[in-house]
Every structure is written in structure tokens, then in C-alpha cells.
Amino acid sequence: MELTGAQALLESLHNEGVDIIFGYPGGVVLPLYDAMFADKRVKHILVRHEQGAAHAADGYARATGKVGVCLATSGPGATNLTTGIANAHMDSIPMVAITGQVATPLLGRDSFQEADVTGITMPISKHNYLIKKVEDLPRVIKEAFHIARSGRPGPVVIDIPKDIFTTKFDYKYPDKVDIPSYKPRTEGHPKQISMATKAIQAAKKPVIYAGGGVISANAANELKELAEKCNVPVTTTLMGIGAFPETSALSLGMLGMHGTAYANYAVTDCDLLIAIGARFDDRVTGHIAKFAPNAKIIHIDIDPAEIGKNVRVDIPIVGDVKKVLRALIDKVGPKEKHVQWVEQIEEWKRKFPLAYKQEGGIIKPQYVIEQAHELAKDRDTIIVTEVGQNQMWAAMFYKYTKPRTWISSGGLGTMGYGLPAANGAQFGRPDALVIDFAGDGSIQMNIQELTTAVNNRLPIKIFVLNNCFLGMVRQWQELIYDRHYSHTNLCNNPDLVKIADAYGAVGMRVTKPEEVRGAIEKAFAINDRPVLVDFVVAKEENVFPFVPPGQAINEMLID
Amino acid sequence: MKHTISVIVENKPGVLSRVSGLFSRRGFNIESLAVGTTEDPNMSRMTIVVEGDESDLEQITKQLYKLIDTLKVFDLPAEKAIQTELVLAKVAASEKTRAEITQIAEIFRAKIVDVAETSMTLELSGDESKVDGAIKLLTKFGIKELVRTGKIALQRGSAEL
Numbered sequence: 001m002e003l004t005g006a007q008a009l010l011e012s013l014h015n016e017g018v019d020i021i022f023g024y025p026g027g028v029v030l031p032l033y034d035a036m037f038a039d040k041r042v043k044h045i046l047v048r049h050e051q052g053a054a055h056a057a058d059g060y061a062r063a064t065g066k067v068g069v070c071l072a073t074s075g076p077g078a079t080n081l082t083t084g085i086a087n088a089h090m091d092s093i094p095m096v097a098i099t100g101q102v103a104t105p106l107l108g109r110d111s112f113q114e115a116d117v118t119g120i121t122m123p124i125s126k127h128n129y130l131i132k133k134v135e136d137l138p139r140v141i142k143e144a145f146h147i148a149r150s151g152r153p154g155p156v157v158i159d160i161p162k163d164i165f166t167t168k169f170d171y172k173y174p175d176k177v178d179i180p181s182y183k184p185r186t187e188g189h190p191k192q193i194s195m196a197t198k199a200i201q202a203a204k205k206p207v208i209y210a211g212g213g214v215i216s217a218n219a220a221n222e223l224k225e226l227a228e229k230c231n232v233p234v235t236t237t238l239m240g241i242g243a244f245p246e247t248s249a250l251s252l253g254m255l256g257m258h259g260t261a262y263a264n265y266a267v268t269d270c271d272l273l274i275a276i277g278a279r280f281d282d283r284v285t286g287h288i289a290k291f292a293p294n295a296k297i298i299h300i301d302i303d304p305a306e307i308g309k310n311v312r313v314d315i316p317i318v319g320d321v322k323k324v325l326r327a328l329i330d331k332v333g334p335k336e337k338h339v340q341w342v343e344q345i346e347e348w349k350r351k352f353p354l355a356y357k358q359e360g361g362i363i364k365p366q367y368v369i370e371q372a373h374e375l376a377k378d379r380d381t382i383i384v385t386e387v388g389q390n391q392m393w394a395a396m397f398y399k400y401t402k403p404r405t406w407i408s409s410g411g412l413g414t415m416g417y418g419l420p421a422a423n424g425a426q427f428g429r430p431d432a433l434v435i436d437f438a439g440d441g442s443i444q445m446n447i448q449e450l451t452t453a454v455n456n457r458l459p460i461k462i463f464v465l466n467n468c469f470l471g472m473v474r475q476w477q478e479l480i481y482d483r484h485y486s487h488t489n490l491c492n493n494p495d496l497v498k499i500a501d502a503y504g505a506v507g508m509r510v511t512k513p514e515e516v517r518g519a520i521e522k523a524f525a526i527n528d529r530p531v532l533v534d535f536v537v538a539k540e541e542n543v544f545p546f547v548p549p550g551q552a553i554n555e556m557l558i559d
Numbered sequence: 560m561k562h563t564i565s566v567i568v569e570n571k572p573g574v575l576s577r578v579s580g581l582f583s584r585r586g587f588n589i590e591s592l593a594v595g596t597t598e599d600p601n602m603s604r605m606t607i608v609v610e611g612d613e614s615d616l617e618q619i620t621k622q623l624y625k626l627i628d629t630l631k632v633f634d635l636p637a638e639k640a641i642q643t644e645l646v647l648a649k650v651a652a653s654e655k656t657r658a659e660i661t662q663i664a665e666i667f668r669a670k671i672v673d674v675a676e677t678s679m680t681l682e683l684s685g686d687e688s689k690v691d692g693a694i695k696l697l698t699k700f701g702i703k704e705l706v707r708t709g710k711i712a713l714q715r716g717s718a719e720l
Contacts, residue, residue, distance in 0.1 A: 122577060123584050127627040130573075147627060181569055181630040305621035308614065 005134045006035035006165040009098070012141040013042050015173045018069050020045060020060065020427055021098075022053035026073025027113055028100035031165035045427065045456065048448035050077050052420035054084020055446070058093050059421030062407045063382055064428040065218065067094040067148050074100045075113030078159070079120065083414060085155045086124035090411025091239060092216055094153035096144050097125075103163040104132060117159045126154030134167040139174055146177040151184030152303040153216055184302060188319035188327055195315050196274075196298045197331045203272035203296075205341045206232045209255065209284075212239030212410065213277015213301060213321050220244065220403040222325035223276065230335040233345055235263040237278050238395055239410040245401040252345070253354070256284040257547045258392045261352035261558055264547070266345055267292050268554040275299045277321045280310035281411070290552035300324050352558060354396050356541070363513050365389065365465040365537040369397040371516050372435060372463065375524065381433045382407060382425050386418035386442030389471035392543040394437040416445025419462065423449055426458045433461070433524065440466040440490055450503040453530040461523045462505075462532040464496055467539045475542050479557070480549075500532035509534045561590065562616050563642060563712050566605040566623055567631040570596060574628050578605060581626065587611060587619055591644075591709030602630065606711045635712045637686075642712040645684045647672070648694065651701035652679040660700060667693040678703055 003011060009032060013021065020043045025033045036044055047053040050072040057068030068088075072081045078099040088095045102111040118130045127147050129140045137160075144156040200206060214223050214236075220243050227234050227250050234244040235252040244251055252263035267273065273295040278284070285291040288310060299306070299313040300321055307316040317324050356366040383398055384407040385391040391408055400406050407425055409417040422436040443464050453460055465471075470488040477485050500507030506526055510519045510533060523531040545556040568574045575594060582589050590608040597604045609619060616634060623632045635642070652660055657679065664671055664681050667689065673680035683693050687710070694702070 118573060119576070122573075122580055179627065182627050303625070305618070305625050307621075309618060 001171055002168055003171040004031070004035065004166055004168050005137055005160070006032040007039065008134070008137050008169070008171045009141065009160070009165070010035055010039045010042060011171060012138055012173055013069065016067075016141065016145045018042055018067070021069040021071050022047055022056040022060075022424065023071030024048075024050050024053055024073070024077060026077045026100065028074045028102060028162040029071070029165070031162065032071075032100070035165075045452065047420070048451045049446065050080035051083050051416065052423070052446050052449040052452060054081045054095070054097060055087065055414075055417050055420035056424035056427070056449075056452070057095050057097075058084060058088045059384065059407055059424030060428040061088075061093050061095055061424075062421070063404055063425035063432070065404065066428070067096055067145055068424065069096050069098070071098045072100070073113065074102055074117070075115045077113075078117045079115055082120060082124060085121055085157065087409055087412040087414045087417060088155040089124045089126065091212060091409070092153050093155065094148040095155040096148050097155055097157045099157065099159050100165075101130065101159045101161040104161045105163070107161065117157065121157045125157045128157035128159065130159045131161070131164050134164050134169045137164065138171060142174050142177055143179060146179070147182065151182075185304070185318050186302070186320040186323055188300070188317040188324035192315060192317045193324065193327045193331060196317060196328060199272055199296055199298060199315060200230055200232070200274070200328070200332050201335065204338055205270045206230070206272040206274065206338070207252070207266050207270040208232050208234040208274045208276060209237070209267065209278055210234055210240040210243045210276045211237040211278025214240055214243035215403045217277060217302070217321035218403070219277075219322035219325055222322055222329060224248075226325055226329050226332070229329060230332055231337045231342070232274065233266060233342070235259070235267060237281070237284055237410070238408060240278065241395060241406040241408075242400045242403045246399045247401055254395055256553060257286065258396065258543050258545060259547075259553065260354060260396070261545050261556060262345055262348035264545070264553040264556060265348050268552065269344075270295045273297050275301075276325070277301060279306050285310065286547045286551055286553040355559070358513060361513065363510065363516060363535055363537045365393050365467065365535070365541055366397045367513060368463060368465060368516055368535050368537065369393050369437065372520055373398045375517070375520050376433055376435065379433050380429075380431065381405060381435065382429060384408065384418050384422040384425055384434060384436040386436070386438045387413045387415045388439050388442060388473075389467070389475065389541075389543050390437045390439040390442070390465045392472070393465070415442035418442065419446050420449040420452070422460045422462070423453050423456075423458055426460050427456070435461045435463060438462055438464045439471055440464055440468065440493055440496070441470040443496070444493070447499065450500070450505055450530060450532075454504040457528050458530055459527045460530045462530060463523075464532065464534050465537050466496065466534050467537050467541065468493075469539060472543070474540070475546075478540070478542070479546070496532060496534045505530040505532055507532050507534070509536065511536045560610070560612060562609050562611065563635045563637070563640065563710060564607050564609065564616070564619070565633050565635055565712060566607060566629060567597070568603050568605065568626075569628040569630065570601050570603045571628055574603065575605075577626050577628060578623070581622055582609070582619075585618070585622055587615065591707070593709040593711045606709070608710050635714060640712045640714050642686050642710055643684055644687065644690055644710045645682070645708040646690050646694070647680060647682055647706045648697055648702055649678050649680045649704040650697050651677060651703055653677065656700050660697070663693065663696050669693060
């Protein structure tokens with residue numbers, strides 16, 4: 001059928017099963033927005049800043065497992081998307097970002113609102129395209145979605161010049177993708193799997209180190225099955241939170257810079273480390289030469305380039321985590337309990353639990369998280385975070401049991417991620433209780449997205465742990481820079497309750513520990529608009545355990 | 560240690576930039592890079608000389624494979640490959656030195672492709688040691704300008720990709 005490029009793009013999105021896109025209009029995408037005026041099958045959510053569109057698409061993708069889609073105009077619209085694209089890239093989140101571009105005759109002439117988007121996004125995307133012929137559009141869209149969601153997922157950028165949107169052509173959507181140079185390997189090598197099986201069978205002190213790859217492969221059930229069949233304790237990365245139930249006796253919680261003491265001790269002491277969909281990030285390993293020094297390492301990952309990138313690996317298995325775990329479960333025999341090892345871990349858990357003291361009439365941030373957990377744990381809840389102390393406390397003091405219930409910016413550490421990502425998550429899971437744990441610094445970085453939430457009556461709960469500081473940076477200044485609180489005092493912030501009110505959201509302030517629970521209950525009861533609760537918390541509370549940069553992970557400050 | 564690697568990529572706009580960007584971003588040093596089309600017009604072949612140890616080479620190879628447009632990457636060690644490079648050298652020359660330069664050119668099987676009042680331009684090809692040897696001998700006359708294509712390489716024997 002004959003369509004314009006703009007109509008063809010909408011038709012293609014529809015064919016890909018896209019039901020929602022997050023975007024912001026502008027000059028060169030006018031023809032596309034005009035086509036949207038007639039074709040409303042794909043719901044368009046108007047954000048208030050393009051960064052909010054990218055993070056919303058990302059939050060939507062993490063909550064649903066589907067590809068998130070965002071849209072921006074050329075030049076500044078596109079450059080505003082880039083933080084969100086880089087964020088999705090670092091955390092391997094499937095996303096398609098569509099940007100308008102100046103018309104092809106104007107390309108390369110420093111035209112109005114021109115930016116070299118394929119050039120800019122090359123290092124921060126899985127792949128990108130500049131469409132120069134309208135006939136290529138259907139194939140490019142098909143390929144982009146395939147690349148975004150297959151193999152190691154990631155963001156794909158499609159840059160479309162204005163004249164492509166208006167050119168008519170004979171549209172046909174391809175039903176197959178054929179990219180000869182892109183064939184991700186999904187089956188683990190049988191020989192490697194049998195080597196891994198033997199190593200697991202022989203191990204006396206094994207630990208599983210699970211990352212975000214378990215979640216993107218939808219392999220949480222397989223992880224649980226393997227861990228339970230072989231009695232192997234499991235620690236997760238920040239990205240792996242939710243991949244393994246933290247209520248299980250085998251759970252060690254998170255490892256690394258702000259990991260639990262028992263996870264870090266177990267990894268340091270283990271004789272077999274089974275890394276699954278994780279990438280040995282510096283925040284996980286600390287001093288890399290001292291990371292799991294006595295362990296044989298099995299590394300399961302879909303991305304061959306991750307094998308051996310940061311650490312030497314004894315048994316690499318390249319493949320889809322779900323398939324590889326299934327093969328391992330089938331092969332490995334039931335294993336006797338490592339009584340001594342489990343006993344040792346129990347002792348560490350008893351000696352070094354996650355702890356804080358709620359005292360002196362001032363709200364401790366950890367207490368807010370714990371109370372929220374108490375009240376939300378029996379509901380279908382998704383926790384989203386900003387970045388910094390709020391994120392670490394939310395990671396440590398909330399107990400996660402299911403995948404896709406924890407949404408946080410891991411690799412890039414993007415302040416301002418939480419609010420728009422919470423919006424995206426709520427759009428993807430309308431019935432879920434979505435809570436964004438925020439800091440008083442990060443909440444302001446994309447506060448304009450409160451409008452998006454209000455206009456769409458999203459009942460997200462924004463719990464600001466307001467300590468009047470850029471807390472994590474302040475903590476480093478306290479511990480490493482002689483308490484030189486250089487530019488981290490945020491006490492001159494605006495009144496967040498009034499801000500919430502001005503946006504049309506509900507704002508509340510809580511200053512006393514005994515009011516925390518009631519405020520959370522009240523917030524949970526509001527279902528037709530967002531709620532922002534400003535919890536005025538202890539100013540100089542620190543996140544512990546803390547592994548100072550450059551130290552081994554067992555050399556942590558416990559309190 | 561130097562490695563010569565061949566990278567077969569889809570012949571598409573921006574591919575060179577993807578490959579070179581990858582090297583700079585990941586901190587690998589490109590010593591030389593030569594690129595052109597292959598027997599199949601849809602494919603380009605890049606010959607890249609890089610400095611690094613075995614684990615660097617492994618990482619480079621895997622990272623190159625991650626690029627969607629990369630079809631094949633392989634190492635071409637000197638003993639398994641024909642390696643050659645083309646050089647144009649504009650050498651200062653006078654009536655007195657012209658004969659000697661011509662002689663050197665003959666020894667190295669270089670072609671004299673241009674002669675002017677005060678210079679001669681030589682076209683020379685061969686492996687690294689031959690090219691470096693010739694340049695060394697020509698230096699004493701004064702090399703006014705020099706251009707090298709960078710190494711290209713092909714595996715020996717009748718094997719194809």
C-alpha cells in the first residue's frame with residue numbers, strides 16, 4: 001500500500017506490537033506528529049523533556065520486558081535523549097530511540113537544529129541507523145527492534161530526515177530479519193557445560209554471582225532451581241536484584257561496594273564463583289586482583305566480549321542464560337549440602353547483619369524503606385530509585401523476591417532517572433504499586449516529569465529521603481576528603497511539598513518517625529494522581545557497609 | 560607485540576567510523592589501517608595493525624564482532640600471510656645523486672614515477688622490513704615527502720574466507 005514515511009513508521013511500530021511511545025514534538029518531526037493525529041493505534045505520551053522520554057521508555061522496558069520506544073526531534077531534542085540512551089546501553093535495556101533529522105539536502109550543512117546523531121550515539125548505543133531512502137524504512141525498523149531485543153539487549157537509534165517522513169512509497173513490512181553479520185549465539189557449548197557441571201559437583205564453597213542478565217533472559221526460575229538443587233548461596237549485583245528471592249536462606253543479598261558483609265566475605269572466601277549474566281564491574285569487584293582470589297570462575301554470558309574483559313575466567317560459557325542454566329540443571333546431580341560452608345555463611349550473617357539505629361526522634365532513611373517494605377510486600381510492587389544513597393538504601397533494606405520489581409540506573413548511575421522511569425513502569429504495569437525512592441538532589445533533575453505523571457493520573461509514590469545534602473557525595477567527602485563538604489549542601493532547595501502541589505500532585509511532609517507509617521499508608525491510598533512524600537531524614541547518615549575505592553571487597557567499613 | 564588483523568565488514572556508510580571509534584574508545588592503538596572493497600562489492604576489508612598482547616587481541620576481536628556490521632575478524636600472523644605496503648617517497652635529488660638513487664630503487668624493485676629538477680619520486684612496495692630498509696637508505700639524500708598506505712595482508716595458500 002502507498003504510505004508516506006511517517007505513516008509507514010507508525011504502521012511499522014504497530015506491526016512490532018508497540019502500544020506506547022514517549023516523545024516530544026519539534027520542527028522536523030512535525031510530519032510524524034501530523035500522521036499521529038490520524039493514526040492513534042500507538043499511544044503517544046507527551047513528556048516534558050526528552051530525557052524523560054528516554055528514561056520512561058527504559059523504565060517501561062524494565063518493568064515489562066518489552067522494547068521501550070522514545071521519540072524526539074533533531075538537534076537538541078536528540079541530544080537530550082542521549083543520557084537516557086547511554087543509561088539503557090550501560091544496563092543492556094532493549095530500547096528503540098527515534099530521532100528526527102534535518103531533510104537530506106540539508107544534512108552536513110550545519111542546518112538549523114542539526115546534530116550528528118549517528119555520530120553522537122555511536123559509542124552509547126548497540127547500533128544506529130540514518131535512513132536516507134524511504135524504501136529502507138520498514139527493513140530498518142524491523143532490524144532495529146530485532147537488534148534491540150535479541151542477544152545482549154540494548155538501545156538502537158534510528159535517525160530519520162524530515163523529507164523521508166513526507167515521501168510516499170509502496171509500503172510492505174518484512175516478516176523476517178536477515179542480518180548476516182549479526183547472529184548471537186544462544187546455546188552454550190556442551191563441553192563447557194559439562195566442565196561447569198564437574199566444577200559445581202566438586203566445589204566445597206561455591207557462590208553464585210548473578211547479574212542483570214538473569215533478569216533480561218527471564219531466567220529467575222532457572223536460577224532458583226539451580227541454586228536450590230546444588231545448595232549454592234546466591235549474591236546479586238545491583239542490576240541482578242530481584243533475580244533471586246532475598247527471603248531465601250540461600251540469599252546473600254547484594255555484593256560489592258555497598259554489598260552485605262556476608263556476600264563480600266563469601267565471595268572472597270569461595271572456591272567456585274559462578275558468574276551469571278554479570279560483568280565484573282568495578283563497583284562489584286573492588287580491588288580486582290583481590291576479588292575471589294581462591295576461586296575457580298565459571299562465567300555464563302550472552303556477550304562473548306564480556307568473557308575475560310575484567311577477570312580471567314576458567315570456564316566461560318557463551319549463551320542465553322536461561323538455556324545454559326536449564327542445561328546445567330539437567331546435568332548436575334543433586335548435591336549434598338555444604339554444611340560447613342553454609343554454617344560459615346550463617347555465622348557471618350549473624351555477626352554482620354545490615355543494621356542501623358532508629359533513635360533520637362529523627363527519621364532514619366533506612367526506616368522509611370523498611371516501613372515501605374512492610375506495607376508493600378504483599379502487593380504487586382515495583383521499586384524504582386534515583387541514584388545515590390537513596391538507591392543503596394532501597395537496594396539493601398527492601399527485600400525483593402521477584403524479577404522486574406527493582407528498577408534502577410546501574411552502570412551509568414544517572415541522577416534524575418527515577419521519576420521518569422517510574423512513569424514508564426506505571427504505564428507498563430498499570431495495576432502495580434510503583435514507588436520511586438528519591439533523594440533531594442536527584443528528584444530535582446527531572447522534576448518536570450511530574451507533569452507527565454499528573455496529566456496521565458499515574459498513582460506513583462515518590463518518597464524523597466530528604467537529608468538536605470547530595471548525600472552520597474557528602475559521604476565520600478566525610479570519609480575520604482576530611483569532611484570538606486564542597487558544594488554538597490542542598491539546604492536551599494525549594495519546598496518539595498509546594499512543588500508537588502503546584503504540579504497538581506499530592507505533597508506531604510513527614511518529620512517524625514512515628515508519622516512515617518501513617519504517611520505511607522495515606523500515600524498508598526491515593527489512586528488518581530502522584531504523591532510526593534518529603535521525608536525529612538537524618539542529615540549525615542551513611543550507607544554501610546562501604547568498600548572504599550581501590551580496596552578489596554572484604555576490606556569494608558561496616559559502620 | 561604487533562598484530563595484523565583483517566576485518567571484513569558490510570560496505571556501508573559509517574563503518575570505518577564505527578571501527579576506528581571502537582579502537583580509540585577502548586584504548587587500543589591503531590598503528591595503521593587500510594580499507595577497500597573486496598571481491599564482493601557489499602563487503603569491505605580492513606587491515607589493521609595494532610599493538611597489544613594476546614589478551615588485548617582477544618578483546619579487540621570480540622569487541623569488533625560486537626559491531627553489527629562486522630562479518631569476520633581474523634589475525635594474520637606474518638608466517639601465515641602475505642603482508643605488503645605501498646609507499647611513495649619524494650627524495651631530494653641532484654645531478655650528482657640521481658644515479659645513486661636510481662640504483663637503490665633498482666635494488667629494492669622500486670619504480671621511479673616522477674623526476675623533477677631537484678627531486679625524484681619512488682613508488683615502493685613490500686613487507687615492513689623491505690620498506691623500512693629502503694627508507695633508511697634514502698634518508699641520507701633527504702626525504703621531502705613520504706606517504707604509506709598502511710599494511711594490507713592476505714592469508715597464504717588457496718584457503719578463502
